[in-house]
Amino acid sequence: MPLKLLCSIAMFVLASTAGSARSLSGAGASFPAPAYAKWAEAYRAATGVKINYQAIGSGGGIKQVTAGTVTFGASDKPLKPQDLAAAGLYQFPTLIGGVAPIVNLPGAANGQVRLSGDILANIYLGRIRRWNAPEIAAINPRLKLPNLPITVVHRSDGSGTTFLFTTYLSRSSGDWQRQVGASDAVAWPIGLGGKGNDGVSAFVRQTKGAIGYIEYSYAKQNGATTLSLRNRSGRFTVPGMQSFAAAAASADWLHSPGNYMMLVDEPAAGAWPIVGATFILVPRRPNHPAEVRDALRFFAWGFRHGDTIVAALNFVPVPAPIEELLVRQWSRLIIADGKPVYSRW
Amino acid sequence: MAEASASSAIERRGPGEALFRFACAGAATLLMTALAGVVVSLAIGGWPAFRAFGPAFLYTATWNPVTDVYGAAGPIVGTLLTATIALSFALPLALGVAVFLVEFCPARLATPIGIAIELLAGIPSIVYGMWGLFVLAPWFAAYIQMPIALSAEAGSWADTVFSGTPNGANIFTAALVLAVMILPYMAAVFRELFLTIPPHVREAAYGLGCTSLEVVHSITIPSVRRSIVGVVMLGLGRALGETMAVTFIIGNSHSLPRSLFDGGATIASTIANEFTEATGALHEASLVALGLILFLITFGVLAIARALLRSTDL
Amino acid sequence: MTRADRRKLANGVFVALCGIATAIALSLLVAILWALVGRGLGGMGILLFTSDQPAPGSIGGLRNAIVGSLIMCGLGMAGALVIGILAGTWLAEYASGTRTAATVRFLNDVLLSAPSILIGLFVYELLVAPFGGFSGYAGAVALAFIATPIVVRTTEDILLLQPAELREAGMAVGAGRALVIRRIMWRAARTGLLTGGLLGFARISGETAPLLFTSLGNQFFNADAAQPMASLPTTIFQFALSAYDQWQNLAWAGALLIAVAVLIVNIVGRILARESHLS
Numbered sequence: 001m002p003l004k005l006l007c008s009i010a011m012f013v014l015a016s017t018a019g020s021a022r023s024l025s026g027a028g029a030s031f032p033a034p035a036y037a038k039w040a041e042a043y044r045a046a047t048g049v050k051i052n053y054q055a056i057g058s059g060g061g062i063k064q065v066t067a068g069t070v071t072f073g074a075s076d077k078p079l080k081p082q083d084l085a086a087a088g089l090y091q092f093p094t095l096i097g098g099v100a101p102i103v104n105l106p107g108a109a110n111g112q113v114r115l116s117g118d119i120l121a122n123i124y125l126g127r128i129r130r131w132n133a134p135e136i137a138a139i140n141p142r143l144k145l146p147n148l149p150i151t152v153v154h155r156s157d158g159s160g161t162t163f164l165f166t167t168y169l170s171r172s173s174g175d176w177q178r179q180v181g182a183s184d185a186v187a188w189p190i191g192l193g194g195k196g197n198d199g200v201s202a203f204v205r206q207t208k209g210a211i212g213y214i215e216y217s218y219a220k221q222n223g224a225t226t227l228s229l230r231n232r233s234g235r236f237t238v239p240g241m242q243s244f245a246a247a248a249a250s251a252d253w254l255h256s257p258g259n260y261m262m263l264v265d266e267p268a269a270g271a272w273p274i275v276g277a278t279f280i281l282v283p284r285r286p287n288h289p290a291e292v293r294d295a296l297r298f299f300a301w302g303f304r305h306g307d308t309i310v311a312a313l314n315f316v317p318v319p320a321p322i323e324e325l326l327v328r329q330w331s332r333l334i335i336a337d338g339k340p341v342y343s344r345w
Numbered sequence: 346m347a348e349a350s351a352s353s354a355i356e357r358r359g360p361g362e363a364l365f366r367f368a369c370a371g372a373a374t375l376l377m378t379a380l381a382g383v384v385v386s387l388a389i390g391g392w393p394a395f396r397a398f399g400p401a402f403l404y405t406a407t408w409n410p411v412t413d414v415y416g417a418a419g420p421i422v423g424t425l426l427t428a429t430i431a432l433s434f435a436l437p438l439a440l441g442v443a444v445f446l447v448e449f450c451p452a453r454l455a456t457p458i459g460i461a462i463e464l465l466a467g468i469p470s471i472v473y474g475m476w477g478l479f480v481l482a483p484w485f486a487a488y489i490q491m492p493i494a495l496s497a498e499a500g501s502w503a504d505t506v507f508s509g510t511p512n513g514a515n516i517f518t519a520a521l522v523l524a525v526m527i528l529p530y531m532a533a534v535f536r537e538l539f540l541t542i543p544p545h546v547r548e549a550a551y552g553l554g555c556t557s558l559e560v561v562h563s564i565t566i567p568s569v570r571r572s573i574v575g576v577v578m579l580g581l582g583r584a585l586g587e588t589m590a591v592t593f594i595i596g597n598s599h600s601l602p603r604s605l606f607d608g609g610a611t612i613a614s615t616i617a618n619e620f621t622e623a624t625g626a627l628h629e630a631s632l633v634a635l636g637l638i639l640f641l642i643t644f645g646v647l648a649i650a651r652a653l654l655r656s657t658d659l
Numbered sequence: 660m661t662r663a664d665r666r667k668l669a670n671g672v673f674v675a676l677c678g679i680a681t682a683i684a685l686s687l688l689v690a691i692l693w694a695l696v697g698r699g700l701g702g703m704g705i706l707l708f709t710s711d712q713p714a715p716g717s718i719g720g721l722r723n724a725i726v727g728s729l730i731m732c733g734l735g736m737a738g739a740l741v742i743g744i745l746a747g748t749w750l751a752e753y754a755s756g757t758r759t760a761a762t763v764r765f766l767n768d769v770l771l772s773a774p775s776i777l778i779g780l781f782v783y784e785l786l787v788a789p790f791g792g793f794s795g796y797a798g799a800v801a802l803a804f805i806a807t808p809i810v811v812r813t814t815e816d817i818l819l820l821q822p823a824e825l826r827e828a829g830m831a832v833g834a835g836r837a838l839v840i841r842r843i844m845w846r847a848a849r850t851g852l853l854t855g856g857l858l859g860f861a862r863i864s865g866e867t868a869p870l871l872f873t874s875l876g877n878q879f880f881n882a883d884a885a886q887p888m889a890s891l892p893t894t895i896f897q898f899a900l901s902a903y904d905q906w907q908n909l910a911w912a913g914a915l916l917i918a919v920a921v922l923i924v925n926i927v928g929r930i931l932a933r934e935s936h937l938s
Binding site: 359361362364365366368369370371372373375376377379380382383386387390437438439440441442444445446448449450456458460461462463464465466467468469470471472473475476479480525528529530532533534537538541543556557558559561569572575578579581582583585586587588589612613616617620621633636639640643644647648651 | 666667669670673674676677678679680681683684685687688690691692694695741742743745746748749750752753754761763765766767768769770771772773774775776777778780781784785804807808809811812813816817820822835836837838840841850851854857858861864865867868871891892895896899914917918920921922924925926929
């Protein structure tokens with residue numbers, strides 16, 4: 001008898017959920033996920049269209065959009081033009097955010113402790129082991145640094161944040177470039193691996209003398225103590241909307257084939273050195289053009305109306321003239337059956 | 346367990362019989378097909394890694410996504426260590442709890458305590474991970490690691506075995522969290538098993554003047570010994586493959602751990618951490634190869650258990 | 660010390676150890692529940708059930724995740740119970756003692772110990788990539804794969820532990836094998852079968868990794884299993900590791916919800932089992 005009951009329940013559930021059209025789904029990086037979620041909420045209120053975005057990681061986003069299981073993918077790491085062509089994808093940036101190193105040093109205020117890329121690389125290589133080491137003391141003449149061992153914390157999971165951070169270390173230190181390199185996940189010479197921003201943040205918070213790196217929006221929300229870094233022009237800057245925008249403004253957007261754009265170590269005076277854009281990927285010759293068109297309309301709406309939301313979450317929007325450029329690219333580059341997929345509304 | 350196999354005459358009774366038998370056999374076949382499917386997809390997915398690295402994959406400890414060189418030694422050692430430590434904590438505790446509930450506990454208390462233990466089993470594994478990271482790790486660092494680090498002399502046995510960054514995220518604490526996770530499963534099923542022993546058998550032993558220890562030792566446990574081994578395998582399998590509870594707290598270092606309190610990685614935590622972000626074909630293949638290795642480890646453990654059971658006659 | 664004294668002492672130590680074991684287990688339970696209830700209770704309220712998950716900065720609940728989990732766990736358990744009980748019955752009743760049964764049982768244990776993330780990948784290859792989309796059905800199938808071996812194992816164990824007299828009595832009155840199994844053996848083993856189902860449900864209600872590859876997740880309400888579906892564990896996972904306080908509170912509330920749900924299912928199961936024993 002219970003078997004019969006079970007079967008009838010199963011039948012009922014199956015029948016009531018029988019076939020319907022594909023809905024609009026996107027997947028990928030977790031860095032911009034809060035912004036996309038807020039955009040989607042507001043977009044739904046304004047137009048009734050549901051855009052479902054799930055954060056499964058940049059690699060997952062690239063894989064799924066290539067496999068055609070989602071309408072758009074999101075990646076913190078831009079694809080090079082040849083990889084884009086091979087996968088038949090088009091990418092464009094949507095937001096800009098920054099990565100902030102954080103420390104646990106009793107008494108330190110935000111931005112008080114100064115470091116350079118070179119020193120940071122040596123710390124993460126295990127060559128500088130104490131906070132009162134001469135290299136650090138030299139760059140912080142007015143601070144009395146404690147004789148604490150440095151506990152290095154990094155990400156255990158692959159992430160765009162790691163990609164940005166290691167790109168910065170690679171550009172600052174030839175040794176790091178040779179020994180470790182830059183990627184979503186690297187073979188860290190020393191240190192503890194925390195899972196997600198949360199894991200890194202927790203480890204740093206629990207261990208005196210620890211250093212780690214997390215998304216700036218996360219640091220701001222959780223009150224972690226940030227550092228100031230010396231940028232390419234030689235000035236010490238702190239992470240924040242201004243320094244991110246400065247980095248974005250000085251980037252050469254117009255001459256980036258495939259929109260491949262790295263914003264790390266920008267030369268502008270007030271730029272924060274660890275900044276990156278996050279990208280959306282769609283198929284260039286989509287099999288479901290109506291869905292891609294709806295997705296693009298969503299992002300056009302985000303460009304036009306989503307700036308306040310973006311700022312509230314501590315991201316910086318892509319500069320307005322660049323947004324115009326991108327929208328025009330959509331009409332030109334994304335084609336299905338000989339007709340452009342996207343049209344202005 | 347002499348089965349009534351001399352019943353072929355009765356079995357032929359009507360189509361309902363044949364249909365039911367077919368359904369049962371069909372379900373078992375479906376299950377086996379699913380298993381075969383999983384193994385095949387793992388083998389196919391992991392083949393590029395084995396082809397690229399050969400048997401060295403099993404004992405190399407590098408894991409470098411930038412230069413695309415991968416070796417499974419670190420995760421393998423971590424998996425085996427955490428699982429064995431976890432089991433050695435959980436098994437005696439689970440047996441103790443089950444015996445307590447069945448033999449000593451007054452009936453009125455036994456049911457709510459039993460429910461409480463099963464409640465532990467129902468807590469999602471991610472909660473264990475979060476609890477481990479935010480509660481256990483700091484406590485462990487403060488009350489266990491620091492005192493040992495301060496009192497052990499450099500170079501002594503204690504120093505070597507217990508060295509490591511004192512922040513509570515290491516193989517040992519991960520094993521502790523695992524032990525807490527598999528404990529309720531095992532205790533719940535042990536209790537269920539003990540309850541199936543007909544009361545009169547135990548009562549007879551008590552009647553003869555046996556103490557509880559003797560009853561448990563010579564009657565309760567031997568009569569369900571086979572199932573106990575099965576439950577231990579359940580627990581071990583869970584411990585080997587557990588992802589969420591371990592990933593937060595194991596410290597995630599791919600090199601071979603130098604001490605019990607050193608960070609490490611398990612196969613499951615490595616896959617969970619890196620799979621969705623892995624874009625390199627070889628990186629992905631290495632992760633799937635890790636999965637296949639885990640499958641084979643579990644297979645090996647279960648095969649050994651089976652061989653042991655055979656040798657100790659039933 | 661006389662032999663009797665030694666036995667008494669050994670027994671006393673044994674009882675004490677068992678008591679300590681139980682005390683440890685209970686204090687662990689208290690520690691974890693303390694953390695869970697302390698952080699999760701604040702988020703409980705009617706809003707949790709009536710409102711879908713919010714974007715950061717907005718208030719909301721977990722309705723879409725709850726409904727998604729119910730649908731997928733329900734479908735998954737239905738499949739797991741049907742296949743698991745039938746397969747376990749085959750092992751215990753029809754094939755008991757044969758080499759095939761021993762092999763099947765062994766392979767079942769292997770599937771049982773398979774890390775759920777690998778099962779998720781397998782179901783992805785099977786049901787997501789070829790059909791071009793994530794779906795609640797794929798999630799349910801992954802969950803069924805995870806729960807079925809548990810049900811098979813406990814079914815077989817419980818059926819084998821039933822006294823042979825029950826079977827013999829049924830056959831003695833001329834009942835067919837199937838009838839004996841359904842009417843007598845399954846009834847006698849009801850509590851054990853229930854435990855298998857409950858253990859399976861407890862296991863899959865907290866599974867995260869396989870659902871990420873199969874049902875993806877959905878921040879909107881969706882009861883259509885052919886589309887991506889939210890689930891409590893994946894939403895908890897996403898929220899717990901985020902920077903936003905409301906999200907973290909919702910994560911703990913969701914975790915508390917799962918624990919409470921498993922508790923209720925347990926209690927209901929016991930009540931049903933007791934009623935059936937009395938009737």
